[in-house]
Amino acid sequence: MDMFCYQCEQTAKGQGCTIQGVCGKPPEVAALQDLLTYALKGLAVVAAEAGKQGTVDREVGRFASRALFSTLTNVDFDPQRFPPMITKAVELREELKAKLPGVAFPQDAANFQPGESLEVMVEQAKDYPLAPAEGERADIIALQHTTLFGLRGLAAYADHAAILGQEDDAVYAYIYEALAAMVNDELDLNGWVGMTLKCGEVNLKAMELLDAGNTGTYGHPEPTAVPLGHKAGKAILVSGHDLMDLELLLEQSKDKGIYVYTHGEMLPTHAYPKLKAYEHFYGHYGTAWQNQGKEFPEFPGAILMTTNCIQKPKGDTTEKIFTTGLVGWPGVPHIAGQGRDKDFSPVIDKALELPGFPSDEDKGSVLCGFGRNAVMGVADKVIEAVKGGAIKHFFLVAGCDGAKPGRNYYTEFVEKTPADTVVLTLACGKFRFFDKQLGDIGGIPRLLDVGQCNDAYSAIQIAVALAGAFGVGVNDLPLSMVLSWYEQKACAILLTLLHLGIKDIRLGPSLPAFITPNVLQVLVDNFNIMPITTPDEDLKAILGEAA
Structure with a gap:
């Protein structure tokens, strides 16, 4: 089965992955992500029209953000999780249509019906590939794809912010506007330049919302020295980006004799006052996401992946790793729930079962926490x-x-x-x-x-x-x-x-x-x-x- 994906910097030969993603994404998942994107375009066409007529449904905006986020690189590699999202996109689309009697939607995407099985959906996806265009439309397609990939990043920030109670209907409205424009095909080259730059404008708003959510919930980051070594005892490693997942894990694991460590982009969470108040939140382990293959097998405790950056588990990692939120890997146990409705007992139980670190180790520390409040102070x-x-x-x-x-x-x-x-x-x-x-x-x-x-x-x-x-x-x-x-x-x-x-x-x-x-x-x-x-x-x- 063929595929095409060129949304990340490491794409094969600097042109596009056509056999399997450099990230490890198989053609089946690539196809389902393309089909989900197509279904979202159809939903966007109807949602954009509904917005013009005063009908706004935040459930649609939240879903669109989460669905777009799931197609971002290194987030979800589990093919079983995409068919329900594709079906949900169509269900929401039809519910919105019912609120707009008499409005016609001739666009194919607005009338698309998914198959009833994963296999059928994969076959359907062949009709909606995300591929570069040649000839006179190449520049417009390039701008459309730049906008789409920017939307996927924007959606990630919007989803993080929504989890912390920060939303703006204008962010969702732009997501609909941009996706619908890819279907309606009414914009010329200059119009797409404007739409692409508007993605940056709206992304600034989404990042502002996320900043308000993070600092409003956990306080402004403070300059903090973070140990790079470890303490003797049971251990949990948290990677990704999600602050609420970390908070919930810290709360549920306190007084259990477990130290919690960060990996990758979770390092800066040590600087938030509400998070660093947990005495068992100790230090940072390892480096960046691409080194999981070496670092995770050597970690003697449980591992929790939040948001993006997961790679194929190696060594004994499959026996101790868990995912939550939008992250998924086939065969890896998933902690379900949204927001504060999550039970991390399986992660904690696994940490108690594993040996942990046998002794203390001092490897120095690094400073973090120089957010705008600290610097401008x-x-x-x-x-x-x-x-x-x-x-x-x-x-x-x-x-x-x-x-x-x-x-x-x-x-x-x-x-x-x-x-x-x-x-x-x-x-x-x-x-x-x-x-x-x-x-x-x-x-x-x-x-x-x-x-x-x-x-x-x-x-x-x-x-x-x-x-x-x-x-x-x-x-x-x-x-x-x-x-x-x-x-x-x-x-x-x-x-x-x-x-x-x-x-x-x-x-x-x-x-x-x-x-x-x-x-x-x-x-x-x-x-x-x-x-x-x-x-x-x-x-x-x-x-x-x-x-």
Whole structure:
């Protein structure tokens, strides 16, 4: 069975995965994700019209977000979980139609009926492939796919925010608008440029909602030293991004003689006051998502995967790993429920059954918790250091990590930044250099971990606040962005930066396969976006320009 997928940075040969996803996604799952996307487009056509007539159903918005999120890279590899979502999309579509008597929906997607079995749905998906176009429509299709992949990232942030009680109907309305536009085919090239940039605008709102949910529920992150070693005793490892899942696990596992550790992008959760108040929430284990194959088999306790970033379990990992939320892998036990309606007893019982760590180990610590509240709390010192010449430049070195060669660029870049510069970082790309000892400038650490990729809003607010303090635009700050991308949340964040008019972004390790030369030229002409070269060349260019 053939497939085509080119939504991530590591796609085969930089063109597209056609046999099996580099991520491990089989053709069957790729087909079901394409069919779910098609069903969502049909739902969007009806939901967009319903919105115009004053009928708004948040259940539809929440479902659309969760369904889109499930198609994001490294989230759900279990084919059995997609048919119910495809069927649900059609059920919601028909329920909305019933509220719009007399309205005709001639679009095929708005009348699509799924088969009754997984096998039939896989066969149906052959009629709705997500593939690049050639010829005169290539640029429009490229923008549609850029928007779609941005939507998948936006949907992830919207889902995280909704779990914490933060929603905005305008976010859902844009999801419908964009998906419906892919079916109605009324926009020309300029119209799609606008729709793509609007994805960045709405994603900013979604990230703002998520920030409000995180900080409103758990407090603003505080600078915190996180141990990289471990304590003797039973252990649970939590990976992914979801703060509520972590909170529930901490609450349910307290006083049971178990230490809870973070992995990957859960590292910044140690900085939230409400979470770090749990005495058994100890330290961080391992590095980024792509190293699970080595790190998870060596962990002597239970493992819980939240949100995205799961890989095929290796070694004895299948005997101790669990998923929850939208994450799925065939054969891996799943903790069902939504929001606070989850019982993590199976994870806790498995941790008690496994040996845990036999002794304490001290491997030093890393600092995290430099969100916008913490950084702006010392803004006067930062501004004084800049005006006095102690800080010459800021670098935002952020984004996704991955296994593809070339990402050591980011390690070398940070190591070679001059001693009078500050590096801000966020997302899992920081694991290329998160434990580097860069020192400080007048008590201000040279390496400031702003948080998860989910905390990109915080980094944006820091840049905006600094620009305001100096009375200049963000593009006039002594600030350079050197970004790494892997999956669709990075696409959404990049679109947000472009919406804000941020220029001179350096992007790598490679440029997206779904961008055509013409679309790339638009980005170059309007935003001077550029690929990374070498650390030495890029630093010389940046600091030479700054001088």
